[in-house]
Amino acid sequence: MTSTPRWRRFDEWDSRQLRHDLFAAEDVEAGFATFHSPWDPAPSARVENGRVVEIDGKGEKDFDILDAYIAAHHLDPEVIDEAMAMDPVEVARMLVDINVPREKLERLARGMTPAKLVSVVTAMSSLEIAFAYSKMRQRRTPGNQAHVTNAKDDPLQLAADAAFAVALGFDEIETTMRVASNSWANAMACAVGAAVGRGGVLFQCSIEEAEELQIGMAGFTSYAETVSVYGTEAAFVDGDDTPWSKAFLTAAYASRGIKARCTSGASAELLMGFHERQSVLYLEARCLCLQRAMGVQGTQNGGIDGAPLTSSMAGGMRELMAENLIAVWLGLECASGNDTRVSESEIRVGAKITPYLMAGSDLICSGFGSIRKYDNTFNPSLFNGEEIEDYLTLQRDFQADGGLTPITESSVEQLRMRAIRAIAAVFEELDLKKVPEEWVQSVAAASGSQETDSFTPGEVTRISEAIRKRGLSALDVVRALSKRGFGEEAENLLFMLRQRISGDYLQTSAILRDGKVVSALNDPNDYQGPGSGYRMSDARWHAVREVRGLQTRATVLERERRHDPTATPWLVAKGEAVKGDDPRDIVIGLSPAFGVELTRTTAGHDLIDVVLALTEGVREGGGTPRLVRMRHTADTSFLGLTAARLSGSGYGIGIQAKGTAVIHRADRLPHMNIELFSNAPVTTLEHYRAMGRNAARYAKGEAPEPIVVPVDGQSLAARYHVRVAMLYAIETGLVVADAPPLELSMTLGQGGIPT
Amino acid sequence: MTDPLDLYPISENAPELAVSASGMPLERLTLDEVLSGGVAAADIRISAEALRLQADIARSAGRDRLALNFERGAELVSVPQDVILETYEMLRPGRVTDPALLTARAEMLRRDYGAAAIAALIDEAVAVYARRGLLRRRY
Incomplete structure (x- = not known):
């Protein structure tokens, strides 16, 4: 039995930039959990005599430094009972409801524990989180x-x-x-x-x-954002601070007239080795409640140094968005990672x-x-x-x-x-x-x-x-x-x-x-x-759209339309074209602007060279080329079909000035061609020559190998279509519905070559 | 009484209320004044009054936590830089093993600078640090 070969696609995938990224399997024990860990507490809070004595399943005597600070300074006893009793999905729906004002939601957040905030955003899809973020963020005008x-x-x-x-x-x-x-x-x-x-x-x-x-x-x-906070006590202490030292520092910055924001982000605790097996979002929610409690105006949040680690986890980027949402929901300025x-x-x-x-x-x-x-x-x-x-x-x-x-x-x-x-x-x-x-x-x-x-x-x-x-x-x-x-x-x-x-x-x-x-x-x-x-003002939008290298009709025509109206034409009309009767006759139908207003293909070939390649190819294949100017259409298929119907052989070639070309046969439907060069930008003169040769061989009853213009996956549309659309408009602008095709002769060597 | 929020931004709506820590009014901080040597470091420092006004504005905008921070900041305006840095250092975990030192620092700030809110913050820290074992040398 032969072995199954490795599919080489995997080798190609292996060499992509993506493969430098590491992806982590979920492992709660190791702290690799985004939205939920079995070690996350269930939301709870209890107030006694105006004092918060329980947060997320933990009694006051067990409060660590974060719980203690959050209990004393974040939670508003007036709002706790109402906010904690609400169904998380209902609150999530309020976050995306355009009829519920931001202020109302910010008030509720003041009565929510970290676990409660997490339970709400966990109910939301990435799209809903992004939408809620756009509603809840603090300043209307975005910045960077x-x-x-x-x-x-x-x-x-x-x-x-x-x-x-x-x-x-x-x-x-x-x-x-x-x-x-x-x-x-x-x-x-x-x-x-x-x-x-x-x-x-x-x-x-x-x-x-x-x-x-x-x-x-x-x-x-004028500002500082190095006031880092962490989601577990051990990480905080290892970071050489406490909520009180940071709150003091925040006040110190204010006293010097310096804008301050805190920094926190998912997975920081994981990187520091003190995650307590809890989800990165839960730990981050603790950080954010703490920041509001400290009275800092804003936060730098959304992973920050831990963002790559968070992004290695399933749902990691959604988590980063979710923590940013909690930040703005708490009324904090958010520098969103x-x-x-x-x-x-x-x-x-x-x-x-x-x-x-x-x-x-x-x-x-x-x-x-x-x-x-x-x-x-x-x-x-x-x-x-x-x-x-x-x-x-x-x-x-x-x-x-x-x-x-x-x-x-x-x-x-x-x-x-x-x-x-x-x-x-x-x-x-x-x-x-x-x-x-x-x-x-x-x-x-x-x-x-x-x-x-x-x-x-x-x-x-x-x-x-x-x-x-x-x-x-x-x-x-x-x-x-x-x-x-x-x-x-x-x-x-x-x-x-x-x-x-x-x-x-x-x-x-x-x-x-x-x-x-x-x-x-x-x-x-x-x-x-x-x-x-x-919404961007008109002036702002005008400024934003002016990226470098904008193509305008004027710049495209300046470059492409190298037309000298004083030059002697190299394609001379000799009167109305008639159907040929020579079985070797191959008509090449040229578009209205071909060689007149437009002189180069999108690949940059001079149209004279293109016509020479086609006609020489026809002769090599044993045919007799005949040039005809079409004026009733600029469409490749119709150019080709009209040419075929004028041909003694029944085979014709249609070509546009931009270089798109087709072999057609008289008895076919317009869009059922024999061969098509649709990617003009990568079509060479040798391809045109081969096309001419094939047309003549079809006429002789042979079955030549179709010419394949190789493409390497470039987006030719992205690279050329702006120019193509502008150039093609010149062709269609010259179309005269009832104008008959005209027989052409070439007058090369008579000073008619455009420069 | 007018809503403090109407004063915001102070630099536009009530520039006469913006006076630096040294007492220099905002309108005197001009290039000519700087060039002629009439402006010193203390003249470009925020005053406790400006911070208290910003606290009123923040509270009026529904941001009471931020207001409290500005009020703590106002208390620190006249506290010298070395005292601020020393106090910050003392509040870091494991820097102080004797809670009395922190309590004394709070008392000093309250007494010498009228920094009641800052002192309360330190007192609160002492209680939690003791309970959580943070009054222990780390290096």
Whole structure:
């Protein structure tokens, strides 16, 4: 007995990017459970004398640090009995019901324990979760956040990349360091870069808490999101904090006028080894209740560092959406993850972002890598510098505001150069470093740090130390910018300092747009079904759809219609065509614009060469070619059938100017051709020659092998149809219904070849 | 009395109420003032009054937890940076083995800075830390 061979498709599948991803089987004992584990408690709560004495099956004396904090600060005794008694499915239905206001649901959430919140979202499909998210999220206008980092901590590149991120429309930018001691230089460089262009962007330098507070105090940064919380006591303590230390820190940020959000995400406890066999969603629900209890305005949530691990589990991406829903349901601003790259598969990456694009989010990515993957010091993001244009296109496809705006090549180049010159001027003015012109030029052109001739991390450390030791602040930078002619940038940076005095951006979901604070307070999400909630303005939609390389009728015709009306025609009409009587006669029927208005196929062949290939092929096959101009149709099948009916042999060829060609026979139905070259962009002159040869051989009664134009699976439609549709409109525009075919002769060598 | 929510954003609707920790009004924070050296670090710090106003606004918007946080923040405005960082450190697990130290810290903040809400938070932590065995050296 012979063995069954391995299907080679498996080899091909093995080589796909997807196969780098690991997929985990469900294993509750190991903590691999998304929505439910038998170790998750059933929802319960009990109030005695206005005091919460039981949460999710646990009595007060057994409360761990999370239970204790949630009992004391999250649960509202006034709402508990009502909320806990409700049927989870009924609440889930309210979440997707456009007639139930967000405020009513937020009130109920204040009386729900983590297990209760989980029981509700577990009843919802991915689509329902996404829909509920769009209704429950806090600020109406969606936004986005960028990572701006590089592998060398090069301040010139940081400034240039921050300016680019601002120009793209990011509302927040976050930096961190390759080398911890470079934090002050990174902060100064990003603050300067972010002041180039529109200004008013919130900025964070992610580092150890004490340092981060100090950098914030110096005026360089305006928000912090490193306040991490975890879903089990053991993980929390291992993370070196408690709910009280974090609540204190949150208040400390407020006291310095710095916007703060917490960070938590599914599977963090799993990565830290303290999952207590409970589902990742239940643990995350505890984190989120805790965050509301601490009084932080918002959360960075949706997996974050644990997102790839969560995505390895069945239903993992649904879980990430579910935890984001709980966050906004609790009234928190949500920077909805989509930061860490969860997969090597571009399809999974695109699918991951799509529900968020459609639903909108306070910050769709809590870190979109605006730089190249290798420069992302946090780790590659879901989307990175490489894929920015893919993201811009998705916004355009779904008419969804993902917070970014396409920008032109020349404006990016100017902004980058201005940012580099600005930070170089500040460094020089503050006696930190004289930047060589070669570095400026090198960084301006470089896509990433591997291409730059600029600062080394060690040189940055010396500058960073000097900034810290000398106690330089954002005020010094404002002065330096102004003195060196960067007045607009000085004003932009000062604008951010003014903002911190009013504290307006400390409120829920606050960002700055056009010099004004936009938050859940003055721009609340008011979605109540079609016609309500966020819609792009006409101006915004116009900006979003202007992706690079748009084809217009004018640009297509400019390129394709290389028609010289003064040239002597190379196809000359000799009067009305008649039916031939030679059995070797093969008529080649040309479309109305062929060789006149249109002179090249979509593959780029000059139509003269195409006609020569066809006619030579016919002769090689033993036929006699005859050229006829059709005017009553531009359709390939009808061109071919009309040609066949004019042919003495009964066989004819029809061809359009764009190169689509057919062999037809006089006695056939229009769309029942003999052979068809439908993929003009990949059709070669040799194929046309072979087509001519075959037509002649059919006429002789032979049965030649049909010509196959090989395709390799490219989307020719995506690549060519915009051009094809515009070109074909020229052909159909020339059609005259009753005009008879005209006999043609070629007048090559008489100066009639178009240029 | 007007709804505090009507004051939001303060920078647009009630800029006269935005005064920095040093007492500098928002409108004086101009580029000219910065260039002439009339603005110091304390002038770009938020004041306790502004934070309390933001707390009123948050409460009026139905966000009472956030309001409480702003009020705790207001209490910390005048607390020096090193005291803040030291207190944060003391609240981290296992940094303090003697609960009396934390209690004393709470008392000091209450007495010297009027930080009653912050002190209450620390007192609450002490009770839970003791019950959960967090008053134990970790390194």
